[in-house]
Amino acid sequence: MSEIVKVEHLKKYFPVQKSFLEQLFARKMSYVKAVDDITFSVKRGEIFTLAGESGCGKTTTGRLIIRLLEPTVGEIYFNGADITKLKGEKLRLLRRKMQIIFQDPYASLNPRMKIVDAVGHPLEIHDLAKGKEKKEIVLEVLEKVGLTPPEQFTNLHPHQLSGGQRQRVALARSIIFNPEFIVADEPVSMIDVSLRTALIDLMLNLRKDLGLTYLFITHDLAVAKYISDRIAIMYLGKIVEMSNKESLFLNPMHPYTQALLSAIPIPNPERKRKRIELTGEVPSAINIPQGCRFHSRCPYKRDECSKKEPRITEVEKEHFVACHFIKS
Amino acid sequence: MPLLKIGSLTVDYRTSRGTIRAVEDVSFSLEKGETLGLVGESGSGKSTLGLSVIRLVPYPGVIVKGHVKIDGKDIVRLPEHELRFIRGRKVAYIFQDPMTSLNPIKKISAHFAELIRTHEPNVKEAKALERAKTVLKDLGIRPERINDYPHQFSGGMRQRIMIGLATALNPDLVIADEPTTALDVIVQAKILDLLESLRNAYGMALILISHDLSIILERCDRVIILYAGHMFEHASSTELHRNPRHPYTQGLLQSIPNIELADQKLAAIPGSPPNMLNLPRGCRFWPRCSYVMKICRTKEPPLIDIGHNHFVRCFKYSRGRAKS
């Protein structure tokens, strides 16, 4: 399988907003290190998941890859070409090949646009179709995302639809260009439980039918396990563990992954598990701990951990871990 | 006498676009020290049901029928000033959003002092603060942080403080409405552990309201499944997990992923929840049900006792039993 997206040493630091006086007297700028040196690649046709708690940098990574945010350092490759510095018309053409779906179906559609425009406007933006022709294409994609019969939806406004339907409209908009790659940022976490599975199945079917590749972003590891091929676990801007899902769930190696997995509720009242307790809370991304950034909460920490930052290394085939004490 | 007994409770929202019957004919009871889970999607009426227990259904909601008895006293008919002895003291409520449930301009100490002294006016301020500090220690928060403001705490810490405030007066019943929905899994597990340990230590009963069936099955003794204001199934969580009877419950269980199962196949429930202003005739689930029969489209199914304290609202189980 070839790589469709490759990310190398990607960093995104957001300067901390300061008042005018603080700006005058501060010696050094401080930064929120949202994404702090990550490297990974997504293979064509797979579903690659970035998972982690809020503030771990997964959403920022998705926005960086799709070029909605400018990276501080690092390179992004799409189909082998460096797209980190792409601008103007070339960037606009790239937009047709990579798209994004957002978490909140109530904020992701323009309330003043009818569905036919919400879905079809990107075609006008790129001068690909207008009027009747546009409507034809919109009807086609609405059908693909299961909004049938599509004629019933084109003239509605977003507030006339339910959350699940809106998310399908957002999905329709994202596939209108026949893209190759879609970043799905928590697409089901605000959808009712009974509608979630149908939406996930739809995304899986679209992948098959349209040959899509997804970068799936989620905090819900149970959903991640169901949908993904490979998973990367992020903590404070860094990938701490990355592998195919079977290996990750059968043999989680990083103490953080283990703790995360043991905290997920199991829908079985007769199953009692031992939980791995972590001390304290996630530190601030402005003051990341020295050495291993997880050492302040790690149940297995030793002296070395607070001094040296572990590198992410391939411990087993295709299974990468960033911990001093896990070696192949 | 059970701690809480709810009988044929019906709650309406009288909106300008029509009356929404958010909760209809719900009955159940809860013993001291028991944990009950209310599961449902948005619009199922789970929060309305929780709020009716302390008669705090927001405007334009009205309890139109039924009773809510706490220690035998029907709070539906109680005058407002007597309700104050129930709210906070006997029954405490924990809301979903820990970010907005605390007053941002008041220190944590003030929150505790006000709560304790409202219900026990004889307690001196210093004494109340002493008590608050022991509560904080129970919650795993350093007692000296009592002089901090809410914004100095993280979301998880604030939810702990909310739990502390809810349990400071040793209530008999705590209602937690989606207490962990805004929180990450690790913090969620800690908060649920905390609720469990407080329940074990003080013997209070707990009603846990959530959209997440996994949490409810993991943490509760009994489960009620709500759908469009109706109680669809009511059983102990082990029984519900082993023998789910209602097609909706079966669908839910088949659509939630379980990380412990290899190669799990999820099955989606077709369709979507009904519009509460325009409910289908007959059973509220029939348009989505794969077992739909003729009778389901015309008549509302009754709640049927199928033994082992297991109740189902579905015609599939009405054969050979008293029809209503």
Place this chain on the structure above:
Amino acid sequence: MSKVKIKQSILARLIPRLTSLTKKGPSGWMAILGIIILSALVIMTVIAPWIRPHDPIKTGVGPIRAPPSSQFPMGTNHLGQDMLSRILCGGSIMLQISTLSVLVCFLIGVPLGLFSSYVGGIFDRACSLVIDAIYAFPGLVIAIAIAAMLGPGVVNMALSIAVVYIPSYFRIVRSQVLSIKELTYVEAARASGAKWHTIVFRYIFPNVIPSIVVVATINFADAVLTAAGLTFIGLGVTKDVPDWGWDLTDGRALLSSGTWWVITFPGIMIILLALGFTLIEEGLSELLNPKLQR
């Protein structure tokens, strides 16, 4: 389609909209009452040339300072002009000035607010600074200063009033854009390669319109009062046009001699006009509030 048919179809579309307002509670009724008052005044001003009993600027059509009577229902002023005719015709200047000033405000304040907040950075800071500086002065004082500089006339008055209200448009648009800009549908438009002007005009601007409408109606009411104030202190239009503002000025001087009718009737008209706009504003601001719609 014939003209009659077009008229009918416009009416057929308007009437259900108006009646639907009545179903939205007190705020709907307020808006309707405001619309009725306003349209009555506009119609009155438009048809005034045909229904007025006398020429409003012709002096000596009756006795001087005659109190209201059957012949002169609103009396006459110190020049013997018929007050009823002057009241019927005198709204035209007010309406012209307020409409023109709202138009100018809209054309300058809205684009400035849109671009300033969308572009951000130094341009935004500079704009905000200038606008805040204008905001810091009392409105009437600025209007007087500018009107004094520009001299009398309808356009000049409208311009001087516009300067006072541009900051309101700028601020409301700017704050709205700042919050809308962060919504994911704007991000989605960027992700589909929309150019910045497409984003501003198709995704942001339509969602700011409700707030602008509300500001515009407040602006109308205030413009009427400011225009009356400017005319009152002698910075308004020339005296050969009937105007409620001038009648106020004359009426004040005549009040000491017990001639109450010259100041009362134009006063009532100005209050009615401002009230009409205010009622519409109050009604609309509640009806257009999305939080109250659900």
